Amino acid sequence: MIVEIGHYALVLTLATALIVSILPVIGARRRDMALMALAPTGSITIFALVAISFASLTWAYVVSDFSVANVWENSHSLMPLIYKYSGVWGNHEGSMMLWLLILTLFSALVAVFGRNLPDSLRANVLAVQAWITVAFLLFILFTSNPFLRLDPAPAEGQDLNPVLQDFGLAIHPPLLYLGYVGFSVCFSFAVAALMEGRIDAAWARWVRPWTLAAWTFLTAGIAMGSYWAYYELGWGGWWFWDPVENASFMPWLAGTALLHSALVMEKREALKIWTVLLAIMTFSLSLLGTFLVRSGVLTSVHSFATDPTRGIFILTILAIFIGGAFALFAWRAPMLKAGGIFAPISREGALVLNNLILTVATATVLTGTLYPLVLETLTGEKISVGAPFFNMTFGLLMLPLLIAVPFGPMLAWKRGDLLGAFQRLWVFAALALFAGLAFFYIQHGGPVMAIFGLILGFWGMIGAFADLWYRGNFAKVGFSVGLKRIAGLPRSVFGTAIAHFGLGVTVLGIFAATTFGTETVVEMKQGQTVNAGGYTLVYDGLRDAVGPNYTEQRGHFTARVGGVAVADVWSSKRLYTARRMPTTEAGILTFGLSQLYVSLGDAIEGQSGGMVVRIWWKPFILCIWGGCLVMMLGGFVSLSDRRLRVGAPSRKAKVVRPVLEAAE
């Protein structure tokens, strides 16, 4: 019964979403307040209905109702409760439900917090959101319905893919979708602005908090996914340039560019057309990512099942939305008036450089991701484009950006002084140089070229605070007065500094972990030792254990320093009984920011107790994800800025509003 309610709610959502797709747009054209007012009410209703639907599916999982085909395929009565909750989106159908839930959540948030938007803009934005909702609802109802029943109902489910039976599944997809799908709001704002044929600084001020929120969640989602892959897959890698990873990374890169270009538009009314285009591109990349992941064109943990009709359906959605938005852009963009002018060396110029590099880097990732698919479709040849390609292209192209980051905030709007920025930054550069050299000397070993990477990381970290340092004038007025001075600065200044610092930390982590890390593959018998990263790892032996829905062989390892045991860890090979699927559970020991990663291989036949063991020393690896967390913190700090606070009636917006209405 409850499952039927969920199914019914989904159909009702479709009807409501169709109304919100059409009537408010007509209302905005005719200046009919009643029709426009349908949009916010309708959007909140849509969210409530989808939430009911989602809750009923969750209920089916929690009570293990195997008469629902989706639950039977992806759940098991013995599965721990948390995986029953998170297992809802651990499969294709449920994952699309989560997509829809978050999309409608964002529409509802725009409806609630968008009270200070002009009525027609709000109506159009929510209508565009409803178009996307309709498209994905049709997709779910016709190709991926999670509410289909089985008759007769099986007694036991087939279990969730063991790789997904992890806490990571509970947080990675929701965070990722909050980011990915959050960019839909930017897209809707862009399309709505094009429909109205008018765009100004106020538009950028409304779009920026949504971009910032989506970007912050996407940063967290990608970092979480990377750490999950790192500890779960047992290969010790944290980024594989897998097409599915690229699918989430491309919207992040484009979103980062959007974040910076919207800043220019908000402050200086320049780059209007480019910002609108970027908003469309960012969500287009999100849609492309959904297509890549959900259509089954790729082999990965994320493509749960392959069904050609789904791929064609998503491709159609993709074509309609991306094609439609670009067509609208081509038609309407020339009507938008260009804004303020600026010298090449200026804050705007620096942000243009940021955008140039980020979009070109996105394009290379896109090329590397799609080229194998295109080549296979055209010629039938199968190739793989792996990490070496991306390191060579993306890695090299990002270098100038990483060098330039600390310069950006040091340049003035309109016309900047590059020489002045050099003069103020050289102390920070010298500090970074010293820190990089010292780091390399202390860690010793590794190619000399790596020093540049380390310096680059420190440069990002130290240089991030140059702006605050000079704004507080710490050198002249002393520490306490300086602190008082910067305390009055807008929070977004701190947000920028924190986020740029986080970027530096991640860069440092990447270079430190790849330069000084070691990998050892050995055959170990009980009592044997291996040295890694200054620790002596002792293999204490193997024993069998039984979990709720798996059996495992657990190897015990103790890390020693100078004969004294400092830490111990289990590393195991599991066999999930329902699917007869083996997995490797790596043993990870954390020492400060570094980790010792122990992965168990196969038993050596014909000998007693010998195991192949793979041991990695991963120095400063936690900096990689730690830096992302810091970036995320920067995003939140910036979001809490009064000028951007979602819903807070901003003084500037109020001033702008009558002007807008007069123009209408």
Add this chain to the structure above:
Amino acid sequence: MTRKQKRLAVIAGGMSFILVAVLLVMFAFSQSVAYFFMPGDLAKADIKPGTRIRLGGLVAEGSVKRGQGSTVSFTVTDGKSTVPVSYTGILPDLFREGQGVVTEGAFDAGHSFVADSVLAKHDENYMPKEVADRLKKEGVWEDGKNNTGATK
């Protein structure tokens, strides 16, 4: 410089960055892309020792042998031809005889394939997509027939 010249300089700078990116992408494609082959393709293809390729197929039954330490040798087959492969490292959890596999590496001078990575799919079907497509075309394997796990 006049404003026009400045603007030209900026556009030229942007264009040259894009040009560098395009050249870099083309160079990287020529250097680091691995083509996919099945054992039967190799006779026609004439691959020189040292060229990185991806070799896919089924792991032949009874061919997996453990050598010194963590070195493993096995044979990859497509039902007609076979290629011996050696690999040092830990095999993926889903690697097993009679199942699909994709290996990446290069031939040594003695026509033996030395793999530095071995992939098996994270799925109950144990069949990487590239391999499944080809085997289906050649009629060696069918959906649902050889599967050990449950499928839809």
